[in-house]
Amino acid sequence: MSAFFRNPRAARRSPWAVGLGGKGLGGLATALALLPLSAGCRQDMHDQPKLQPYEASAFFEDGRAVRPRVPGTVRRGAVIGDDHLTTGRVDGELATTFPFEVTAGVLARGQEQFGVYCSPCHDHAGTGQGMIVQRGLKQPSSFHVERLREAAPGYFFDVITNGFGAMYDYSDRIAPEDRWAIVAYVRALQLSQNATLEDVPAAQRVALTGEAGQ
Numbered sequence: 684m685s686a687f688f689r690n691p692r693a694a695r696r697s698p699w700a701v702g703l704g705g706k707g708l709g710g711l712a713t714a715l716a717l718l719p720l721s722a723g724c725r726q727d728m729h730d731q732p733k734l735q736p737y738e739a740s741a742f743f744e745d746g747r748a749v750r751p752r753v754p755g756t757v758r759r760g761a762v763i764g765d766d767h768l769t770t771g772r773v774d775g776e777l778a779t780t781f782p783f784e785v786t787a788g789v790l791a792r793g794q795e796q797f798g799v800y801c802s803p804c805h806d807h808a809g810t811g812q813g814m815i816v817q818r819g820l821k822q823p824s825s826f827h828v829e830r831l832r833e834a835a836p837g838y839f840f841d842v843i844t845n846g847f848g849a850m851y852d853y854s855d856r857i858a859p860e861d862r863w864a865i866v867a868y869v870r871a872l873q874l875s876q877n878a879t880l881e882d883v884p885a886a887q888r889v890a891l892t893g894e895a896g897q
Contacts, residue, residue, distance in 0.1 A: 769859050771840030778837030783860075785867045793868030796861045800853060809872040821849045826869055827876045839866040 734740050734748035743750070757763065767773050768782040783789075798807065806813040809826035816822045824831060843862045846852035857865070874882070883891060 768863070771837040771844065771862075773837075776837075777835045777841060779835045781836060781863055781867065783863070789864050789867055790871055792861065793864035793866070793871075796857060796865050797868050800857060801865065804850070808876065809869060823848075823850065826873055832873050832877065836863075836866050836870065839869055 736749040738748040739746055740748040763769075765782065767778055771778050773780075797805075802813055803815045804813040804820065804823055805811055805826065806816075811823045811825045826832075840862050842850070843857065843865060844852060844854045853862070880888065880891070
């Protein structure tokens with residue numbers, strides 16, 4: 684038999700006994716007996732004391748737990764600013780004009796953003812034969828059909844913003860200014876695929892035809 688059981692003093696001097704306040708096995712039994720009671724005092728974060736919406740509350744004078752909105756509160760997702768720029772609409776109707784001047788810089792930005800976000804489905808010419816379509820995704824309409832050639836610029840902005848059919852919205856990925864730049868580039872694509880010789884400036888016609896005056 685070990686010295687622990689032969690000598691009671693050794694038991695009282697053991698690290699185990701000291702850890703239990705010198706009470707040995709009796710202290711351990713007491714601690715185990717009090718353990719279930721200590722669990723009753725636990726307060727989890729998911730069960731914290733709080734008032735739920737529409738509950739009554741004696742703390743506020745109106746007796747309601749839910750508080751009225753502060754005047755001027757803007758709902759989440761609300762659009763603030765120029766409607767033409769941020770919604771693609773003017774007086775509730777799809778805009779037929781751009782909210783800023785379309786320059787060479789705007790077209791260059793539109794081409795860049797179109798290549799990133801649009802070309803995987805619409806391809807770089809806008810015919811709807813992008814690489815993802817070739818892998819089995821639903822084919823979008825070509826930008827060069829009459830319906831889309833006659834569509835207002837605000838229509839394209841609205842589709843980019845809110846999505847259409849299998850296309851999800853890009854409102855959280857593309858800034859409004861860049862959406863308009865993409866629309867401008869789509870217009871340039873439509874013109875490039877349906878232009879006539881008369882649409883080419885005279886200075887460039889020579890390079891295309893090889894003859895002056897044509």
